[in-house]
Amino acid sequence: MRRGLAESLVFGTGKMGIDPRTIFLAIMLILAVMGLAQFVFYRLRPREHYFGYWGLANFAGLIANLLLSFRGSITPLLSIATANTLIVVAWCCCLTGCRVFSGRRPKVLPLAVLAAAVFAMLAIPSPISEQLSWRIVVVSSACDLLVLSSGFLCFDIARRERLSSAWIAALLSTCVAVLIVVRGCWAARSMGSGAFLTLHDFGALLLPSIVVVLAWNLSLTLMVAERLRNMLVGVASRDELTAVLNRRGFQTALWRIMRQKNEASGGAVILIDLDYLKTTNDTLGHAAGDRLLCCLAEAVKTQLRSGDAIGRMGGDEFAVVLAGVNSSQAAEIAERLRASYVTAAAIIAPDLHPSMSMGIAMISDEDQSMNELIERADKALYRAKAAGRGRAVAWWGQGGMMVELQCAG
DSSP states (O other): OOOOHHHHHHHOOSSOSOOHHHHHHHHHHHHHHHHHHHHHHHHHSTTOHHHHHHHHHHHHHHHHHHHHHTBTTBOHIIIIIIHHHHHHHHHHHHHHHHHHHTTOOOOHHHHHHHHHHHHHHHHSOSHHHHOHHHHHHHHHHHHHHHHHHHHHHHHHHHHHHOOHHHHHHHHHHHHHHHHHHHHHHHHHHHHHTTOOOOHHHHHHHHHHHHHHHHHHHHHHHHHHHHHHHHHHHHHHTBOTTTOSBOHHHHHHHHHHHHHHOOTTTOEEEEEEEETTHHHHHHHHOHHHHHHHHHHHHHHHHTTOOTTOEEEEEETTEEEEEEESOOHHHHHHHHHHHHHHHHHHHHHHOTTSOOOEEEEEEEOOTTOOSHHHHHHHHHHHHHHHHHTTSSSEEEEETTTTEEEEEOOOO
């Protein structure tokens, strides 16, 4: 009499080989630990619903493997139909978690219909439910669809957020999809030839699952950790009021552009000072002054290109770095910045006659440090303020020649 799988797991086979007992136990332990960890994270961050979906995926897989381990000892409705459907449900939860992580709304109904269809095909007596090869095709096809969909979402996350861990998850999903196909074809071919899968063969089929479960959970955890790290870096480099770069963040952007400079590309730094901001604070209150600071930041950002950067250096002083511009282009952009701010600020406070002063310095190959470049721009800004404010002064070259630029209006 042939033993059931559960009985074999208890008493063993008496032969050397890949023991499914150890593999099942390892898979279930990994799923339990990872699922518990995801639920703990979800408890700590209840707004991050993807933790909950990923935790459900692990526990659905845990129950599925538990039912599979008792195949031959319990009814096929549980050990076959329910267990395989739970595997599909686990990948449905994983896909939903990836959708939520990517900022999309979960689509529960289509996935529920898919899981219900799989259960019906495995539970209702038919040629599909009675033949192992057909059951393998049904379950493998459903899992492949879900795994590849999860991989596509990870690819989109990697592209949009530049998360290295998301590239790993996308690559891993492709490997998992291929593994599911290969494993399904192997099992279907063995049964199609009339040969019974030995415990050694069954263990060989289960063995890759340990790597899949562990690697997939780790890749999801790495995505969360990397996004959190990027958020913390972003918060640390941003000004709280205006949401532009702070001094440290701007210096990083300036250093990056200075390292990339060459004779053909050029570049410039513009220091901006809001005129009479203290008077505005004293007469209209600090809230009005804060609105003007935010207005300046927004007005300048609308005129910058993707490779440029703006930062708040402190108080009412801002700095802009322009990549790949010559002196005439820098002067033209400076005028656009001034006009954009004056127009926007006039809507907020028409009685203030808002203006700003600017000092411009070109990035030179002879600059030894950022301090030299910013010092030239600061001297030009001081000259602009001393000449009556509401104007721009440029420092051209290392020789120290200052030129007052004509400002419209």
